[in-house]
Amino acid sequence: MTAIAPSKLALVPFVSVENMMRIIKEIGIEKLLCELAGYIEEDFKRWQTFDKTPRVAAHSKEGVIELMPTSDGELYGFKYVNGHPKNQSEGFQTVTAFGVLSNVSNGYPVLFTEMTILTALRTAATSAVVAKYLAPGNAKTMALIGNGAQCEFQAFAFKKICDIETVRLYDVDPVATKKTAENLAKVGLNVISCSTAKDAVEGADIITTCTADKKYATILTDDMVRPGVHVNAIGGDCPGKTELDKEILLRSDVFVEYTPQTRIEGDIQQLDENFPVTEMWQVMTGQAVGRCSAEQITVFDGVGFATEDFSALRYIKQQLEVTGHFTMLDMLADPEDPRDLFGMVQRVIADEPLMAEVV
Amino acid sequence: MTAIAPSKLALVPFVSVENMMRIIKEIGIEKLLCELAGYIEEDFKRWQTFDKTPRVAAHSKEGVIELMPTSDGELYGFKYVNGHPKNQSEGFQTVTAFGVLSNVSNGYPVLFTEMTILTALRTAATSAVVAKYLAPGNAKTMALIGNGAQCEFQAFAFKKICDIETVRLYDVDPVATKKTAENLAKVGLNVISCSTAKDAVEGADIITTCTADKKYATILTDDMVRPGVHVNAIGGDCPGKTELDKEILLRSDVFVEYTPQTRIEGDIQQLDENFPVTEMWQVMTGQAVGRCSAEQITVFDGVGFATEDFSALRYIKQQLEVTGHFTMLDMLADPEDPRDLFGMVQRVIADEPLMAEVV
Numbered sequence: 001m002t003a004i005a006p007s008k009l010a011l012v013p014f015v016s017v018e019n020m021m022r023i024i025k026e027i028g029i030e031k032l033l034c035e036l037a038g039y040i041e042e043d044f045k046r047w048q049t050f051d052k053t054p055r056v057a058a059h060s061k062e063g064v065i066e067l068m069p070t071s072d073g074e075l076y077g078f079k080y081v082n083g084h085p086k087n088q089s090e091g092f093q094t095v096t097a098f099g100v101l102s103n104v105s106n107g108y109p110v111l112f113t114e115m116t117i118l119t120a121l122r123t124a125a126t127s128a129v130v131a132k133y134l135a136p137g138n139a140k141t142m143a144l145i146g147n148g149a150q151c152e153f154q155a156f157a158f159k160k161i162c163d164i165e166t167v168r169l170y171d172v173d174p175v176a177t178k179k180t181a182e183n184l185a186k187v188g189l190n191v192i193s194c195s196t197a198k199d200a201v202e203g204a205d206i207i208t209t210c211t212a213d214k215k216y217a218t219i220l221t222d223d224m225v226r227p228g229v230h231v232n233a234i235g236g237d238c239p240g241k242t243e244l245d246k247e248i249l250l251r252s253d254v255f256v257e258y259t260p261q262t263r264i265e266g267d268i269q270q271l272d273e274n275f276p277v278t279e280m281w282q283v284m285t286g287q288a289v290g291r292c293s294a295e296q297i298t299v300f301d302g303v304g305f306a307t308e309d310f311s312a313l314r315y316i317k318q319q320l321e322v323t324g325h326f327t328m329l330d331m332l333a334d335p336e337d338p339r340d341l342f343g344m345v346q347r348v349i350a351d352e353p354l355m356a357e358v359v
Numbered sequence: 360m361t362a363i364a365p366s367k368l369a370l371v372p373f374v375s376v377e378n379m380m381r382i383i384k385e386i387g388i389e390k391l392l393c394e395l396a397g398y399i400e401e402d403f404k405r406w407q408t409f410d411k412t413p414r415v416a417a418h419s420k421e422g423v424i425e426l427m428p429t430s431d432g433e434l435y436g437f438k439y440v441n442g443h444p445k446n447q448s449e450g451f452q453t454v455t456a457f458g459v460l461s462n463v464s465n466g467y468p469v470l471f472t473e474m475t476i477l478t479a480l481r482t483a484a485t486s487a488v489v490a491k492y493l494a495p496g497n498a499k500t501m502a503l504i505g506n507g508a509q510c511e512f513q514a515f516a517f518k519k520i521c522d523i524e525t526v527r528l529y530d531v532d533p534v535a536t537k538k539t540a541e542n543l544a545k546v547g548l549n550v551i552s553c554s555t556a557k558d559a560v561e562g563a564d565i566i567t568t569c570t571a572d573k574k575y576a577t578i579l580t581d582d583m584v585r586p587g588v589h590v591n592a593i594g595g596d597c598p599g600k601t602e603l604d605k606e607i608l609l610r611s612d613v614f615v616e617y618t619p620q621t622r623i624e625g626d627i628q629q630l631d632e633n634f635p636v637t638e639m640w641q642v643m644t645g646q647a648v649g650r651c652s653a654e655q656i657t658v659f660d661g662v663g664f665a666t667e668d669f670s671a672l673r674y675i676k677q678q679l680e681v682t683g684h685f686t687m688l689d690m691l692a693d694p695e696d697p698r699d700l701f702g703m704v705q706r707v708i709a710d711e712p713l714m715a716e717v718v
Contacts, residue, residue: 009451016688017692029704053415063466069415080468087465093691098690105419107424107455114690117704149697186705332452338446341508342508
């Protein structure tokens, strides 16, 4: 077959895992997290611009595969993401992801990127942005229950964005806690490894739950949450997957990303569909109040929403031009005459040279 | 940064446009179309196995971007596809697409492929499979109204699968008809170029409409459809986008892929939501009757459904092992300890060597 030189229109910038790491290295993970948080907050503040829908989930007994699309009218983005709690024991990631950003005007993709690492970063950045509005003033200590792949990203983001100095760790598996403690000591956090969840929440201003089991779990019981605490509950993100005793929710003010999705997936799936919640965009734009007293318990029932991935895709797209860390992928057929796809295929398989513009 | 050798788990087989053409060339487009049609029919016949949902569409004034997921419980597939009728005049494809096939058990992708060409093939194969059940016996002549990128694929599939010998072409743009006539003469069809749609349908046993405008159009008026004809209406596939005078539908038996999606997108969007239709899987499994008389008008209100893309993905996945025409893409982060994503990122940006298994 004649060697084909794809035209420029056929090529889509691709960020591999290796190039994502090059981007992180070049920008610096601290700067990147802060800039990403800025993009996420900016997009929450223009909430009305987005075309929003609950993500499309395919559930199986082992896990879930989800598509998370949204659009701001100029760009369209979606993420593919899976969640399989049992993967870890088989040597696979619990969560892997990739995503695409496209031009709304012609439907052509402008970015295809790994998002396993990027999802870990955006999830942590989102929690930290939310905590700026909800955590008690001068919070310095955070409990982290669940020491899996997301845990350190949370700690790191809260250190950078919310000035957390001390983390108190707990996991049912002490090996996971040991791994986390080692990683977090290296980035300058005071680390206290605890042997029970009850011990971990002792004295914490913020409690982050990021466990993976797809079941109705009670990671936090009612007695573990004292007045004034901010609960950053991000592990309950699927129908049938919760982390909090519902009594905690009943005496808290609960904040969510996008209510229709959180009612299905979040910890509030345990409660009546009329249970009052506040969407974070309302708080960020000043249309609703976040924390209003020192005694108030605030709960961020975070499940992850498509706009956060859109923000991350938009941010990485910007970094392509700055860093150059991407390759071009021959993803789109591009016949010289756009109506002549059949002719293009016929000519190629007949060994006739293609007339497509050379890159 | 240390050069990273991604582990096997990080890599996903990728079929570029060039490799898709190599696959088509190696298998032969005729054999490939027939085999693909076999996969599509097989999946229609096990309809109950699939997790089905109408596709998720993001509409804009210029077009639409859609995600089309489905799963048979073992494999999960989705396609990204756009439809932008004005693209063609700007040198872009009206429709471009790519897709992914994954393992349901762990959520890891096993195939990432171009689907612009593959969609053209699967759309044509689907129409031809449907026509085997609905077209009048001994049909030899097909009218093709709309001579864009999909047109020749339709003609070619009907030649191979339904023994069509003669095509009668019409498009509002004579240049499109000329292109199509040249392409189809080369593949051994008798080609008659017509100057009106009315002329094109004269004596045709099958009428295929495959126009692109996103509007309520009347490509076929009631007087153009004589008793006994099979109408293969595939251009009306979007809310606000239809091709047939509704009077034609009212005196026909209408067949669809997946009713909830076709009610929104198909030509039957013009009719009451109780208008009776038959799903093609029912016909293919013998649970409903297809064509039952020589006078009956049958209409396939085809919009394209996710199972057809799933069949195409499943087929291409099979061909990877046979043809070897793919490359491996570093799409998934794969830390040695699956819970230590943060540690992996930290080590890479600190220039420490990765311990990941070498491919």
